[in-house]
Amino acid sequence: MSSIRRRLPVHVLLLVAGALSLFPLYWLFLTSLSPTQYVVRVPPEVVPRELSVGNYQRLFETTPIVRWLVNTVVIAGVITAFHLLFDSMAGYAFAKRRFPGKDVMFWLIVSTLTVPAQVTLIPVFFILRALGLLDTYPGVILPGLADVFGVFLMKQFIQTLPTELEHAARVDGASEWQVYRHIIVPLSRPALAVLAIFTFQRYWNAFIFPLVILRDPAKYPVQVGLATLQGEFNTDYGMLMTGAAVAALPMIAVFFAFQRQFVEGIRIGGVKG
Amino acid sequence: MTAALRRHGWSYLFVLPTFSLFVLFTLLPVAQGLVLALQDARVTGGTFIGLANFGTLADDPAFRQALGNTVLYATVVVAAQVTLALVVASLIQPLGARSRVFYRALFYLPLVNSAILVAMVWRWIFNPNPFGLANAALGTLGLGPFLWIGSSDQALLAVILSAVLTIPGGGVVLYSAAIGSLPRELYEAADLEGAGPFAKWRHITVPLLRPTTLYLVVVYTILAFQVFERVYIMTNGGGPNNATITIVQLIYSTAFQFGRYGLASAMAVVLFVMAIVVAIAQFRSLRTDVEY
Incomplete structure (x- = not known):
């Protein structure tokens, strides 16, 4: 008392x-x-x-706000799905396997972790222009697959998994892919959940890359769309706040559904963007 | 080579998708960014001009303004964020487990939203009219009305306040986890000596949390150096007389509105160097930590 x-x-x-x-x-x-x-x-x-x-x-x-929301779900969703697959594969290789060049590759990846994203903005814009991918969905999605935070996260987690199960599966004749698919992936569920939440949130909220890469307002994700509303409805605060509210609700819902993963994610991954 | 491939083929297959995307969209761009900074790159290609872009930047009042604003913003915001996170986490810790979970969630909730929509709300709060919420609140104290984002003197203050007035939930969670894992014996020893709660906090908790503090200072500083959306939205990309212009805002307008890609890349290199300096400073102070 x-x-x-x-x-x-x-x-x-x-x-x-x-x-x-x-x-x-x-x-x-x-x-x-x-x-x-x-x-x-x-x-x-x-x-x-x-x-x-x-x-x-x-x-x-x-306004095309519904279209923008759908675009955002597609862009953030596709990026998240690929990150879950690719980062767990790479994280597994870096955590558990031995191969020539592994240390150099991992060192290269880690050394770019503190590079501010704006440093690559202009060159990525040039590369996408050369590939003819400006103003396309793949142009927004592909650079999103290159951030390596998830590889780091998955490697750290998979390192803590026991190796005996993998050995046992190999003795039973499992292929390397089956070891990854049926041993590593199921055991990595908690880390994958954290990675999914973080990646989705990151690309739901992404702004400067899509702003630079996309021209056609019909392709905008919702954040870029909101910024154009700001120009169009300059002092119509009712309209602006409603647009912002509609963009905020999905992320707030995700937060209430997956609070534990958010908090866990910060503890594992630090306060990344 | 083929023998290595046969033996390690699966390993390479596992890292191939990530690593090739990483090379194409991170590693090469970093290298190309450094090259572009040495070029007079306009809309179409460029010629090598050595360090001339950096000379241009040194003499450019807009860039100096951007650099000064960015450093000022980062200094004030990071100091406030780290202090707030430490104090809030310290207050949460002695409470029960359920309260801790509740408060961590409470302080993290505002942070799931995008910088864009957060900046839109703050623009609405700090608008210069009497119906602006900041003006109304200060008006009840007999202050104002202030011009805020409409004035070259107050616009940066409004941008900084918008960042400082939010409890940094990520820092709270990290501090909270770190405090939870501090050794209990030290506190028990301090109890025997009759130390009060504040003395224990000041002389045990705060010093032991130094690694977390350094980590947060570095991460928050690098994030603050990249401030863009707040300025872009709250003050239409720089405010009256460039009052709120920041480095990233200037990179964006120099490259994508004026087509001066080389000059903008030089600014990005300056930003990169600032991030490296902060990271090295952290590394150094962690090393001196070991020495005593």
Whole structure:
């Protein structure tokens, strides 16, 4: 009892800090749900008097936001699927197998981990132009498959798995692919879940690469689309906040569904972007 | 060679997809970026001009402004983020396991959103009108109204505040995990000496968390050096009189709006060097850590 009383101020302090941190998100949804004519008020009303879905109707009628959301799901989804496959394969090879050149390859990969993404932005743009992939979905997806954080994550995890099962499977005549597919992949599920969440979130939120690579607004992912809304509806904050709310909801839903993986991911992988 | 392939073929097959994509879209681009920085590359190709781009940058008021803004932003934001993360994690730790899980989630939730939409909300909060939330809040204290993103004096402040006013959930989680694994004996010894909670925190917890602190400083600094979306959205890509221009914002406009790819690549190299310097500084201070 006394411990609860002693801890009460700490709880109050943390809850206030949490509320402040969450407040912009609350303000975003509140603005989006205000009747269009009341979005701008002096003074602004932090507790709503009236709610309306008018802004949502306007948004869905006048902008390609649905198209942008579908694009984002496709782009982030395809990148995530390939990362799960390729990173677990490479992570397995780097963690458990011996082959000439392994150390050099892994050293090259690790040495680029701190390179800011903007360093490769212009050359990647040139390469995609040379390949004729500017303004295409593959042009956005392929460079997304090149980030090596997942290889690192999978290697670290697979290293901790016992080797006996692999040996036993080989003795039973399993091929190398079967060892990977039926031993390594199932045992790596927790790390794969973390990788999936992180990769999907990263590419759901990606901005500068698609901004530079895509020209056709019909191909935009939602973040780039939102930035163009900003230009189009400059001070129509009801519209802008509604667009932002629609883009925020899927990620918030993913977070509530997979909280544990998010927190676990930070502990394993650090605070990566 | 063929014998090696027969023996190790599977290993190479396993690393091939990732490694070839990595070579094409990371390794080669890094090398090409360094070459481009030495070229007068415009929309079509370029000629080798040595370090001239860096000379141009040194004399360019916009780049100096961008460099200064980026370093100022990073310094203030990183100091605030690391301090906040440490304090919040320290407050969470003595609570029960269920409270810890709850608070970690609470502080991480705001961070799952994209930089774009976060910046859009802050633009709305810091808009210069009396209906702007920041102005209304300060107005109740008899302050303002401020021009915020509409003024060359206050725009960068608004951008920095938008970053500082969010609890850094990732740092909270990392500190929280690190505090959980600190050896209990030291605290028991301190209890015997009659040390209070603050003294224990100050003299045991904080020093022992040094590796985590250094790691967070480096990661947050490198992330802060790359600040772009906030500036692009909150202040239309640089603000009044370039008040909020940052290095990445300038790389973007120099390359993709003005077609000066060589000059923009030189800026990217400067950014790269800044990241390396920070990483080396961390490595050094970790090494001195071992010495005492």
